[in-house]
Amino acid sequence: MEQQESTARPLTEANDFGKFEHGCQHYRRRCKIRAPCCDQIFPCRHCHNEAMSSLSNPEDCHELVRQDVNQVVCLICNTEQQVAQVCSNCGVNMGEYYCDICKFYDDDTNKGQFHCEECGICRVGGRDNFFHCKKCGSCYSTNLYDNHSCVENSMKNFCPVCYEYLFDSIKGTRIMKCGHTMHMDCFSAMGEQNQFRCPICSKTVFDMSNSWRSLDEEIEAVAMPEVYQYEVSILCNDCNNTSNVRFHILGHKCSHCNSYNTRRISAPDDQ
Template sequence: MESEVEKNISSTKLESGNSGCSHYRRRCKIRTPCCDEIFNCRHCQNEAKNSLETNLSDRHVLPRFEVKKVQQYCVNCGVCMGKYFCGICNFFDDDISKDQFHCNQCGICIIGGKENFFHCDKCGCCYSNLMADGHHCVERAMHQNCPVCFEYLFDSTKAITVLHCGHTIHFEMENHHQFSCPVCSKSICDMSELWKKFDELIASTPMLEIYRNKMVWILCNDCSGKCQVQFHVIAHKCLDCKSYNTRRTQGPPAAAAASFSTNVVEIFTDRTKLYFKQSDHSLIPGAGGRVFIGVVILNGVA
């Protein structure tokens, strides 16, 4: 037989309705310890206390674990505050269709079903099983602010996506009018079709005569390789990975520069141009510059 308490609880349980807020469905509100006011949840408090109407000096957030002294059933009337309850996070939600579960490694509750996620120790968060064999690990990838909107990602209620490079970003921010990661500048998807169009565009756009033999050094954002290519006003193609996601840089790779410097045994000038004397006694004319107390200054940069 049911006890009086169990009967009281079962008789006072309410059907799921519109109770709660846009964040959670629950049959209670919280009194925030920071400002002693009543809100539906901590997210409602954070939104209210960080709005543009709030004085800048009064803005603050209520951290997840600052919500304390909560339980699933009311001690007075026995009403169930939420069908899902986590005593570690002090969290409850009446909408169990979210398949909430608590991850001990993350230390927070996550939605989506425990069987659909795995925890990556290096990234420090749970990812979908679809990424188990192919994601690029970035240490504490989720424990960062979104690089576009600057909201903290780890406990964000918004959908988050993981880019090919391993960096994380809010899903709604993925179309941030760029084809590259805002953190490392690597391409966020397969750009091979676009690169073919770049090939056609460059082939149909010849450069002026004075630029046709101009060579520049580039750094590839996708493969991190350096190479020297022919200058073009539209884009520069990486010779290694064939990507156009590149940027101009100065000088050859460090290894090539080091190889050159080991052959130079003497540097002198005739006041109009620098000369580099190599170990085989050959001279290499350099750019205009001067020698000052043993430091070579080219084009005004030491």
């Protein structure tokens, strides 16, 4: 490794030198990382993963294991060195926030970064605002403590809309009433497309009470012709109960929970 001329500064001046002036679209930081998997230098692991996932040869595609990083390059003095918060040559803080386990640097501490021992990675949002759900296998906002449906390792799955791995995604996530999770922006987009069911279990994820009342009124107002006046068996996606109900072209209401999120499981006996 090429020897670098010392650019040491007084400690109080060096720590903040160049803060917020360097980094990438993902993080503001004053160093780059050398990826041990391919021996290339990148601004961060996300930049590495995006570059590697776009390679034409699928066999060359791979992701960086953050804990395996052991070399970084200071962006102030260009010294390559072992991972540490402070540059061994110029004394600058290469990241105002630094985690020695995740090899993670970030100058923007307003994100409230913290390392969760049980997740094994760094999270954002402030340690006091989150708790770790052992069954779900991830950190959730404290307002969900004892107030969410647990699904084992629900965060260690892919978003059912965009299929990005949720556990270490830098995007915000949403836990739905059924306990399954997806990105917040994917959840919003799903609502804008009038898709009210969980893509995984088909349970209702939005408040549909107004819609169900409207269906009640429409069904009451629209009588079915005599030829269609028969019963069908339905399964409710919300409560998992079965019912025998009068057929109607507009929908079938669960007799247990009053949801219209149902599906027919049998045809009429005489059809």
